[in-house]
Amino acid sequence: MTLDENILHLLRNNRGSYISGEELRKHAGISRAAIWKHIEKLREEGYEIEASPHLGYRLIHIPDSLLPDEIKWKLKAKIIGREVISYKKVDSTNDVAYSLAEKGMKEGTVILAEEQARGKGRLGRKWVSHPKGGIYMSCILRPKISPNEIARITLLAAVAVAKSVREVSGLPAMIKWPNDILINGHKVCGILTEMKAEQDTVDFIILGIGINVNTPSSHLPEGGTSLREELARSGRDEKISRVDLVKKVIENIEENYVILKKEGFEPIIDAWKHFSAMLGSRVKVILQNRVFEAEAYDIDADGALLVRRERGILERVSSGDVIIIK
Numbered sequence: 001m002t003l004d005e006n007i008l009h010l011l012r013n014n015r016g017s018y019i020s021g022e023e024l025r026k027h028a029g030i031s032r033a034a035i036w037k038h039i040e041k042l043r044e045e046g047y048e049i050e051a052s053p054h055l056g057y058r059l060i061h062i063p064d065s066l067l068p069d070e071i072k073w074k075l076k077a078k079i080i081g082r083e084v085i086s087y088k089k090v091d092s093t094n095d096v097a098y099s100l101a102e103k104g105m106k107e108g109t110v111i112l113a114e115e116q117a118r119g120k121g122r123l124g125r126k127w128v129s130h131p132k133g134g135i136y137m138s139c140i141l142r143p144k145i146s147p148n149e150i151a152r153i154t155l156l157a158a159v160a161v162a163k164s165v166r167e168v169s170g171l172p173a174m175i176k177w178p179n180d181i182l183i184n185g186h187k188v189c190g191i192l193t194e195m196k197a198e199q200d201t202v203d204f205i206i207l208g209i210g211i212n213v214n215t216p217s218s219h220l221p222e223g224g225t226s227l228r229e230e231l232a233r234s235g236r237d238e239k240i241s242r243v244d245l246v247k248k249v250i251e252n253i254e255e256n257y258v259i260l261k262k263e264g265f266e267p268i269i270d271a272w273k274h275f276s277a278m279l280g281s282r283v284k285v286i287l288q289n290r291v292f293e294a295e296a297y298d299i300d301a302d303g304a305l306l307v308r309r310e311r312g313i314l315e316r317v318s319s320g321d322v323i324i325i326k
């Protein structure tokens with residue numbers, strides 16, 4: 001634990017009441033002047049800490065910033081989030097995570113940023129990453145799966161995000177194959193799974209998740225929405241805590257990841273179907289070299305979408321885009 005974390009823990013444990021400078025000094029083992037410097041640093045990060053010459057220090061307000069200490073505080077996950085690294089601004093959290101994974105960073109490491117200058121979507125597209133309103137996170141995973149099973153991780157994450165959004169906001173989050181979370185038909189989250197693989201084995205997977213939490217719709221592309229916008233639409237003027245949501249997402253990813261390891265992909269597919277905005281709908285399938293309409297029929301054991309075309313012909317879609325027509 002760093003000194004900052006240590007002091008923060010002491011303040012947190014006494015939340016609402018004062019802890020004297022002397023007590024802090026004793027626990028942290030540093031001088032009063034050094035305590036003051038750390039308090040100042042915490043204040044710069046957005047913590048409101050009252051200082052009284054006679055009573056000591058009191059924690060009044062915790063910022064909704066994606067700081068490692070906030071995410072790790074009472075986090076109910078053991079693997080995912082055991083290491084959290086936060087940045088103010090990066091080009092892409094997926095790129096940062098990728099280069100850390102190449103250097104051997106352990107499984108479960110989570111990279112977070114308040115803003116991305118070059119947030120990535122799939123197929124060379126962009127992810128609009130407005131500062132403060134959103135969550136931009138990437139997680140390093142080292143599962144023992146083959147490269148053609150990577151879609152399992154995307155679907156697993158989609159289930160985790162849909163569940164987390166529902167738990168934190170009560171909004172009816174649905175999944176659109178393969179990587180979108182929609183609310184009332186608008187995109188609130190996108191998932192980008194990248195990997196480094198050698199022949200038949202996956203070296204590591206970078207699971208990137210972007211969620212529009214409090215982002216105003218004026219900062220989002222057409223078709224996008226945020227949790228705050230959807231809450232406002234249903235008459236609730238509320239801001240969602242990004243810290244709470246990140247924690248839930250981490251916990252739910254871990255839960256599904258453990259299920260995947262112990263019980264296989266079947267339970268994940270069942271959960272996915274439960275949240276599916278797509279199965280049974282008429283869809284337009286856009287592949288690299290052709291476009292056609294069909295009915296979204298099922299998900300197979302590797303996470304590919306099965307669609308039914310005219311005369312009942314089934315086709316397997318493992319990449320590309322699918323638009324719901326009705």
Ligand code: BT5
Pocket residue numbers: 091092093094095116118119120121122123125126127128129135136137138179180187188189190191192208209210211212220221223224225
């Ligand atoms: C995705 O791609 O949806 C994957 C997005 C993954 C973003 C995360 S953020 C953390 C991590 N680091 C990264 O650099 N990326 C990941 P795709 O299915 O290709 O969708 C991209 C399309 O979604 C764009 O072409 C826009 O139409 C739309 N879009 C872009 N930004 C959006 C936003 N903030 N909200 C809703 N829709 C958006």
